[in-house]
Amino acid sequence: PDAVGPQSSYLRHPRFLLLIILLFGAGLRLYDLGAASLWYDEGASLYLGQFHDAELRILDPEINNEAPLFSLLVKVWYGLVQALDASTVTESRHDVLIRLLPCILGILCIPLVYALAFRLFQQVEPALLAAFLFALSPFQIYYAQELRVYTWFVLVALVATWYLWRALEENRHGQWIMMILALALLTYSHFIAVWIIFTFN
Numbered sequence: 219p220d221a222v223g224p225q226s227s228y229l230r231h232p233r234f235l236l237l238i239i240l241l242f243g244a245g246l247r248l249y250d251l252g253a254a255s256l257w258y259d260e261g262a263s264l265y266l267g268q269f270h271d272a273e274l275r276i277l278d279p280e281i282n283n284e285a286p287l288f289s290l291l292v293k294v295w296y297g298l299v300q301a302l303d304a305s306t307v308t309e310s311r312h313d314v315l316i317r318l319l320p321c322i323l324g325i326l327c328i329p330l331v332y333a334l335a336f337r338l339f340q341q342v343e344p345a346l347l348a349a350f351l352f353a354l355s356p357f358q359i360y361y362a363q364e365l366r367v368y369t370w371f372v373l374v375a376l377v378a379t380w381y382l383w384r385a386l387e388e389n390r391h392g393q394w395i396m397m398i399l400a401l402a403l404l405t406y407s408h409f410i411a412v413w414i415i416f417t418f419n
Contacts, residue, residue, distance in 0.1 A: 232342045236332055236349060243328045243353025247321050247362040252314035260365035264316075267293030287406040288367035295319040317365055324362025324369040328353050330376040337383055367408050374403050375414055382418055 256264075266289035269276040276286045296316060305312040331352040336345035352358060361368040378400035385393035401418070404411035 232346060235346055236329060239332075239346065239349050239353050240325070240328050243349075244325045246353065246359050247324050251317050251321060251363055252310035254313075255310070256313055256316070256365065260316075263289055263292045263365050263367075264296060267296060285367075285406050285408050285411075287403065288370055288408075291370065292319065292365065317363060320365055320369040321362050323373050324358060327358070327369065327373050327376060330373065330380070334376060334380050334383070337380070371404065371408050371411075374400055374407060378404060378414065378418070 266276065266282055266284065266286075269278075269281055270286070270290050270293055276282050276289065282289075299312075299315045303312070303315055305315070328349050332345045332349035335348035336342065339345065358369075358372070361372075378397055381393050381397035381400060384390075385397055397418075401411065401415055404414055
């Protein structure tokens with residue numbers, strides 16, 4: 219939605235500008251996605267998927283000391299890659315397809331940043347600026363190209379923040395419930411979620 223009041227002509231079409239920013243951010247995250255082969259921590263993300271079994275060995279602290287949710291997402295994603303593509307583990311194409319999971323999650327964060335910034339400031343300019351800076355951020359680009367939990371964590375944290383803000387504004391039960399569910403997902407994604415919950419409180 220457009221902010222109320224006079225605007226420059228280029229701000230009359232914020233969705234078009236957001237699309238350009240989104241494509242720009244996507245290009246940065248997709249560029250050289252398979253340049254380097256999977257490294258140790260990324261291999262660990264794949265390795266932990268095997269412990270999501272009937273015995274729930276993933277919850278055994280002698281086997282795993284990480285929050286279990288992302289390794290489950292990786293297991294499902296890797297299963298799709300294996301089912302749909304015949305590339306071998308030694309091909310760069312294989313690494314690209316696996317890394318598409320964090321890459322797509324990182325790209326999805328860009329419109330969420332715009333939506334949250336617009337909700338906070340009720341103006342198009344700071345919302346577009348926030349989305350642009352996020353799209354350009356070397357930190358976000360780096361982790362969107364790594365098969366680790368971080369882009370997933372940012373995505374869910376943005377969703378949680380969105381529902382927190384709406385709940386504070388409108389005080390509806392559904393929004394509080396969605397915020398709590400998002401925080402629960404964060405907790406099962408990375409233990410640093412305790413700090414997010416602390417700041418929300």
